[in-house]
Amino acid sequence: xxxxxxxxxxxxxxxxxLCFIILIPFYITIVNSLKSTAEAAVPNLRLPSEFHxxxxxxVIKIANVGLAFLNSATITFISVGLIILLGxxxxxxxxxxxxxxxxxxxxxxxxxxxITPSIxxxxxxxxSLNLTGSKLGVILIYIGFFSPISVYLMHEYLKGLxxxxxxxAIMDGCGPLRLFFxxxxxxxxxxxxxxxxxxxxxxxxxxMMPIYFLSGSNNITLPLTIYFFQGQYxxxxxxxxxxxxxxxxxxxVVYLFAQKYIIAGMTSGAIKG
Amino acid sequence: MDQLQKKIYxxxxxxxxxxxxxxxxxxxxIAGFYFAFTNWNLTDAEFVGLANFKEIFSNPSMAxxxxxxxxxxxxxxxxxxxxxxxxxxxxxxxxxTQNFLRGAFFFPVLMTFIATGVIFKSILHPEVGLxxxxxxAIGLETLAKGWLVEPDIVMLSIAGIDIWKGIGFHMVIxxxxxxxxxxxxxxxxxxxxxxxxxxxxxITFPLLTPIFHANILLAVIxxxxxxxxxxxxxxxGPGFASVVINTFVFNAFSMGRYxxxxxxxxxxxxxxxxxxxxxxxxxxxxxxxxxx
Numbered sequence: 001x002x003x004x005x006x007x008x009x010x011x012x013x014x015x016x017x018l019c020f021i022i023l024i025p026f027y028i029t030i031v032n033s034l035k036s037t038a039e040a041a042v043p044n045l046r047l048p049s050e051f052h053x054x055x056x057x058x059v060i061k062i063a064n065v066g067l068a069f070l071n072s073a074t075i076t077f078i079s080v081g082l083i084i085l086l087g088x089x090x091x092x093x094x095x096x097x098x099x100x101x102x103x104x105x106x107x108x109x110x111x112x113x114x115i116t117p118s119i120x121x122x123x124x125x126x127x128s129l130n131l132t133g134s135k136l137g138v139i140l141i142y143i144g145f146f147s148p149i150s151v152y153l154m155h156e157y158l159k160g161l162x163x164x165x166x167x168x169a170i171m172d173g174c175g176p177l178r179l180f181f182x183x184x185x186x187x188x189x190x191x192x193x194x195x196x197x198x199x200x201x202x203x204x205x206x207x208m209m210p211i212y213f214l215s216g217s218n219n220i221t222l223p224l225t226i227y228f229f230q231g232q233y234x235x236x237x238x239x240x241x242x243x244x245x246x247x248x249x250x251x252x253v254v255y256l257f258a259q260k261y262i263i264a265g266m267t268s269g270a271i272k273g
Numbered sequence: 274m275d276q277l278q279k280k281i282y283x284x285x286x287x288x289x290x291x292x293x294x295x296x297x298x299x300x301x302x303i304a305g306f307y308f309a310f311t312n313w314n315l316t317d318a319e320f321v322g323l324a325n326f327k328e329i330f331s332n333p334s335m336a337x338x339x340x341x342x343x344x345x346x347x348x349x350x351x352x353x354x355x356x357x358x359x360x361x362x363x364x365x366x367x368x369x370t371q372n373f374l375r376g377a378f379f380f381p382v383l384m385t386f387i388a389t390g391v392i393f394k395s396i397l398h399p400e401v402g403l404x405x406x407x408x409x410a411i412g413l414e415t416l417a418k419g420w421l422v423e424p425d426i427v428m429l430s431i432a433g434i435d436i437w438k439g440i441g442f443h444m445v446i447x448x449x450x451x452x453x454x455x456x457x458x459x460x461x462x463x464x465x466x467x468x469x470x471x472x473x474x475x476i477t478f479p480l481l482t483p484i485f486h487a488n489i490l491l492a493v494i495x496x497x498x499x500x501x502x503x504x505x506x507x508x509x510g511p512g513f514a515s516v517v518i519n520t521f522v523f524n525a526f527s528m529g530r531y532x533x534x535x536x537x538x539x540x541x542x543x544x545x546x547x548x549x550x551x552x553x554x555x556x557x558x559x560x561x562x563x564x565x
Contacts, residue, residue, distance in 0.1 A: 019377040042401040089286040096284035118305035144297030205385035267449040
């Protein structure tokens with residue numbers, strides 16, 4: 001029993017040691033983001049001799065963070081909202097209407113889960129729709145790329161909502177739209193939360209679509225600010241790190257509030273996908 | 274019921290999503306199969322047969338891109354999976370710091386690859402980087418290296434960054450698997466006086482088989498698709514030392530060589546598909562052996 005306790009303590013210590021190794025990069029980022037440019041020239045573990053909070057204001061100005069934040073927020077919220085709003089009815093119909101067409105759409109969805117989409121030909125699609133370099137274009141791409149897994153997870157969830165529910169609503173005179181949006185949609189809340197938060201993180205952090213398809217400084221997103229900024233301000237680590245903190249902070253806040261849903265999304269998404 | 278299905282569960286509600294999905298995912302992906310065989314500049318797509326593929330295979334940077342991508346994939350898969358598995362077992366113990374540790378190990382997953390790359394660019398910097406300075410401080414100057422500028426080790430350094438970022442993701446999946454193992458197995462083993470290692474070898478590891486395989490597949494696919502991390506840390510350099518398939522595609526795209534870029538994408542796509550099928554075949558055989 002005693003050796004068991006010692007083992008526990010050892011494990012605890014091992015865990016804390018490993019967690020230090022994992023967290024050091026974050027520590028460096030935060031500490032050095034608050035130093036003067038000269039002091040941060042050689043980023044180290046020491047605390048700043050003076051806290052330069054104004055670094056953050058400076059970065060927000062020179063890296064165009066305000067606009068980028070607005071763009072990232074717009075793109076993320078609209079993409080995630082539309083993935084839910086357009087995808088949830090699909091999951092519902094595919095679950096309830098078991099016809100040949102339904103099977104066909106479902107297999108298309110499963111193909112979407114398995115293959116890696118081709119990005120370059122999207123240039124052609126965006127060009128012909130006159131959406132080149134626009135936020136709307138990127139939003140539509142996100143819906144196309146990220147929704148298969150979301151629709152699939154919602155479809156699985158709906159198996160647990162019995163069809164008797166629909167029948168009762170129909171008896172009471174519910175039409176198709178009301179049945180879905182008034183009865184079913186609210187009951188999907190847990191899975192909607194999982195899917196939205198999961199998508200939020202993926203879209204917020206994505207760099208590939210913006211670098212391929214969002215040209216022009218008007219459409220800059222947060223990951224792009226880091227990419228361009230570190231190229232220009234090569235050795236001003238204090239500013240570079242401040243930028244990193246600003247971009248990561250919203251995700252951290254969301255994570256702290258919605259841990260449960262993120263983990264649920266990652267595990268079910270990963271294992272089923 | 275048929276009548277009802279048509280009216281209440283009408284496919285009309287699926288149309289908006291289907292249009293977007295087909296237009297922005299399925300359609301372009303299929304079109305890519307054609308464009309890969311053309312010299313495509315957005316307005317004209319002249320059919321050139323296998324010319325793009327010939328160019329890729331005769332391109333000196335492309336041979337490097339393939340071997341770099343494979344090296345990266347294999348290293349990251351091995352390390353991510355093993356480390357993640359042991360971390361999951363560790364944080365599955367009833368520790369006081371359990372929740373904190375889980376959160377800490379998982380946190381890198383939430384960062385964008387670009388931020389991760391930038392942070393490690395500073396840590397691995399040859400002159401001002403923390404890693405070399407720390408090695409110097411403890412008298413190991415000889416181990417200090419130009420982690421991201423020496424051609425021999427640059428790919429290993431990038432793999433190291435990706436491992437740091439990715440283990441939390443795999444840990445969480447392992448954790449889900451561990452929690453589905455009934456505690457009765459361990460209780461029985463305790464009565465028989467099994468050691469920790471025996472319990473791991475005879476209970477935990479075999480019962481984790483499906484999760485283990487899911488993790489391997491995910492890590493393989495992720496590894497083959499590496500892009501952002503390379504772009505931000507080295508941009509493919511020095512020379513072509515860290516070019517991967519996706520940065521090659523991006524470069525071809527930036528130069529307006531769309532046909533060539535799609536051909537690169539198509540090759541990556543085919544490699545991933547073949548990998549997945551072959552791997553699934555072996556993993557499924559292994560699962561059957563364990564009785565799943």
